[in-house]
Amino acid sequence: MSDAAGPGAGASTAAEELDARDELAHRRKDFLLDDDGGTVYLDGNSLGALPRSVPARLAEVVEQEWGRLRIRSWSESGWWSAPERIGDRIAPLVGAGEGQIVVGDSTSVNVFKAVVGAVRIAREEHGGVSSSGSGSGGRDEILVDAATFPTDGYIARSAARMTGATVRAVPVAEMGAEAGPGTAAVLVNQVDYRTGELHDLPSLTADVHRAGGRVVWDVCHSAGALPVGLDAHGADFAVGCTYKYLNGGPGSPAFLYVRRELQSRFDTPLPGWTSHADPFAMSDGYVPADGAVRGRVGTPDILSMLALEEALKVWDGVGISAVRAKSLALTDFFLQQVRTYLPGGRAGRLRLRSLTPEAHERRGSQISLLCEAEEDRADADGLTDPGGRTADAPGGPDVAEELMGRLHERGIVGDFRRPGVLRFGFTPLYTSFGNADRAAKVLAELVLARGEA
Numbered sequence: 001m002s003d004a005a006g007p008g009a010g011a012s013t014a015a016e017e018l019d020a021r022d023e024l025a026h027r028r029k030d031f032l033l034d035d036d037g038g039t040v041y042l043d044g045n046s047l048g049a050l051p052r053s054v055p056a057r058l059a060e061v062v063e064q065e066w067g068r069l070r071i072r073s074w075s076e077s078g079w080w081s082a083p084e085r086i087g088d089r090i091a092p093l094v095g096a097g098e099g100q101i102v103v104g105d106s107t108s109v110n111v112f113k114a115v116v117g118a119v120r121i122a123r124e125e126h127g128g129v130s131s132s133g134s135g136s137g138g139r140d141e142i143l144v145d146a147a148t149f150p151t152d153g154y155i156a157r158s159a160a161r162m163t164g165a166t167v168r169a170v171p172v173a174e175m176g177a178e179a180g181p182g183t184a185a186v187l188v189n190q191v192d193y194r195t196g197e198l199h200d201l202p203s204l205t206a207d208v209h210r211a212g213g214r215v216v217w218d219v220c221h222s223a224g225a226l227p228v229g230l231d232a233h234g235a236d237f238a239v240g241c242t243y244k245y246l247n248g249g250p251g252s253p254a255f256l257y258v259r260r261e262l263q264s265r266f267d268t269p270l271p272g273w274t275s276h277a278d279p280f281a282m283s284d285g286y287v288p289a290d291g292a293v294r295g296r297v298g299t300p301d302i303l304s305m306l307a308l309e310e311a312l313k314v315w316d317g318v319g320i321s322a323v324r325a326k327s328l329a330l331t332d333f334f335l336q337q338v339r340t341y342l343p344g345g346r347a348g349r350l351r352l353r354s355l356t357p358e359a360h361e362r363r364g365s366q367i368s369l370l371c372e373a374e375e376d377r378a379d380a381d382g383l384t385d386p387g388g389r390t391a392d393a394p395g396g397p398d399v400a401e402e403l404m405g406r407l408h409e410r411g412i413v414g415d416f417r418r419p420g421v422l423r424f425g426f427t428p429l430y431t432s433f434g435n436a437d438r439a440a441k442v443l444a445e446l447v448l449a450r451g452e453a
């Protein structure tokens, strides 16, 4: 086991061989990881690790650009154009051409802009009147992914109230069939935050378009983890955060993608002055800027934004397809090792069941294991029946939360989501196969100790 692989050293030969062949292994050194402390960090699907070059760059921004140049930095240090410049840096990672992504605000705020923008465009296309808000062209419904990360659902409901639409929660698998003549917009997560399931962006986008609606993709759990293909598959809008697989740091600004053909018709519900065609004219009337700039609202959060820009340098020379290949290999390997160390996925009355699909085309970059405390089931084959019941069996959620606490004590950092889900995120730029092996081994030890107690 090489030092570069970090904790997990001394792990299985299989892990060592996989690490030795890993084309992305050299990237690990670009991150500050707690290798000496023995921590295996599998929570990059919530907060990515710190790229080593960020602190020095932030110090420079604060001391030099803010401290010395002060107001001049808006032009001389490129602060003013940072939202679009950084958007173009993210673009290839999500399959977008230049000029369609703006960075800023939170994902929640961008969901609001995109959903209202999508409803307005759909209505205009079907004979409604977008700017006055009157006339819907019969497009009165917003479909929302029934298992969505909560913020999207909350925001969609507010956007619906404001536009006179209604929201209907629909399981993603049924959305294509449910989209119809009343559909204005569809809001859907490409990867489910709880189960790690990857949804079919190309086919659902095509279905929504056939129904005459517009689709907003939340790519928080796919940006930087897998090829998204926004342009290629005709996505209308996309929003995503940058603090997960893009490692931008806590609360780093989100991004908004508006497909080029829709930009001139994007009627933002938050027309702040920085999205004006001539912001420094400071005129009374709002005239929207062209292009990605139209997605801005107010003054960009420069410190977070420039930390993100520096963090994105770890992607230099890295292709998203290599990242995807390693992500699938890591998640396959983790599942395989859990099965090896915990045969049948169970110990006594305690059972782990993967909610993350086995099929690669349906898997994001995390593994979610539902922890059930139940009677032994004759039909159970352990870890292999995603899509089954997710009932919180007696003690399930409590035991899962307790187990995640114990994992943290043993240096394995994943997280817990209700009901009883242990989440393990795999960030290919810095996670080694040794990490995956060590996490599986410690998890199995803890389940065995707890289940047979």
Ligand SMILES: Cc1ncc(COP(=O)(O)O)c(C=O)c1O
Pocket: 106, 107, 108, 109, 149, 151, 152, 189, 193, 218, 220, 221, 241, 254
């Ligand atoms: C799918 C998804 N959407 C949105 C968010 C959060 O949005 P915000 O960045 O506004 O907190 C998260 C995670 O926090 C998420 O997982």
Ligand SMILES: Nc1c(O)cccc1C(=O)C[C@H](N)C(=O)O
Pocket: 045, 046, 047, 149, 193, 194, 251
């Ligand atoms: N954004 C977060 C935060 O500010 C605090 C704690 C966690 C988060 C997260 O990102 C949660 C994450 N989206 C999830 O998938 O559960």
